Amino acid sequence: MLKTRFTEEFGVDHPIVQGGMMHVGRAELAAAVSDAGGLGIITALTQPSPEALGREIARCRTMTDKPFGVNLTLTLSINPPPYEELRQVIIDSGVPIVETAGSDPTVHVEHLKANGIKVIHKCTSVRHALKAQALGADAVSIDGFECAGHPGEDDIPGLVLIPAAADALSIPFIASGGFADGRGLAAALALGADGINMGTRFMCTQESPIHQNIKERIVAASELDTQLIFRQLRNTMRVSRNTVSEEVVEILNKGGRFKDVKELVAGTRGRKVYEDGDAELGTWTVGMVQGLINDIPPAGEVVRRTVHEAETRLLGLTRETFVDRAEAV
Incomplete structure (x- = not known):
């Protein structure tokens, strides 16, 4: 031990x-x-x-x-x-x-x-x-x-x-x-x-x-499938790479501020990802280590x-x- x-x-x-x-x-x-x-x-x-x-x-x-x-x-x-x-x-x-x-x-x-x-x-x-x-x-x-x-x-x-x-x-x-x-x-x-x-x-x-769908999404993902958002705001957050996170990064790269992405990153949307199993509903956190995860024991x-x-x-x-x-x- x-x-x-x-x-x-x-x-x-x-x-x-x-x-x-x-x-x-x-x-x-x-x-x-x-x-x-x-x-x-x-x-x-x-x-x-x-x-x-x-x-x-x-x-x-x-x-x-x-x-x-x-x-x-x-x-x-x-x-x-x-x-x-x-x-x-x-x-x-x-x-x-x-x-x-x-x-x-x-x-x-x-x-x-x-x-x-x-x-x-x-x-x-x-x-x-x-x-x-x-x-x-x-x-x-x-x-x-x-x-x-x-x-x-x-x-x-x-x-x-x-x-x-x-x-x-x-x-x-x-x-x-x-x-x-x-x-x-x-x-x-x-x-x-x-x-x-x-x-x-x-x-x-x-x-x-x-939701089981999210667990399976993590198992299927690689270490490359995360994204850093809020870098421009000095409040960096690592999330799953999806259509929402891509949109957030694009808006901020064009000079947008938090108010411009507030609805996209709302916590209620992230919670619904876990509840409903749709990985594209919002931003949700996951680590690079997902690339080492191969099962759901x-x-x-x-x-x-x-x-x-x-x-x-x-x-x-x-x-x-x-x-x-x-x-x-």
Whole structure:
């Protein structure tokens, strides 16, 4: 069994975290990942209200007795979600782990830690990870440029970002973006991470609450079938390449602003992609790693085989192996 600082400090069996994905992080998926020994994540903003989040947490508890967490993504908007109420529901529900993402988490970290909750903050750069560490985060999740959703504006891929984070941080960190199997987990551990976060891989599982058509679209896609939108607005987002994303890029390349693409990228359209199974209804996030995904198994199987493959890979990379190869040459 792979033991790391993350598994020891967060009380999970395996160094695998399920990404806190909007419209995807529901009880069935989170429970399946946690029950297999990983860390499943419910997404708070997927739920329509704080009361609904409380019910979803309670529902997850009926499916697993293992630790699971809640993602709280902090957005800057004119009408922000009721964050204080969502946070209080998380606290009152006894959730042991929260993943924060987005804007400054300071006030939330303070309240959550005061109530004995461990905090993982999602970052896209070492400088932001260091700030989260200084704020008291118990761990960070570092997103490389390959990731789905918002990869930041530095364009640093995981092969550089992970060891850079390992050199700079003293708290455990999870590598995110570009991971789908045990090869990736073994590589992340070798580069200094304490585990991995997988989002797109868990979208393509039997417990994932998205339409089967979308799962099959991901399986059929290659690493070339994503697109970066909002580059011109300095708010880059990686989504599936489709007619809508192409139109968004074209409008912005011609000098358009957010108001000109607002209806195209509306969250309601993205949600309907997952619900109705029509991949051309709107923009929806997916990572480059879709090119490595070839099946739609149970989420627990993904956890178990990822760990098994990583262990096999790491055992194969022993000094004896290198010596044997050198002698063969």
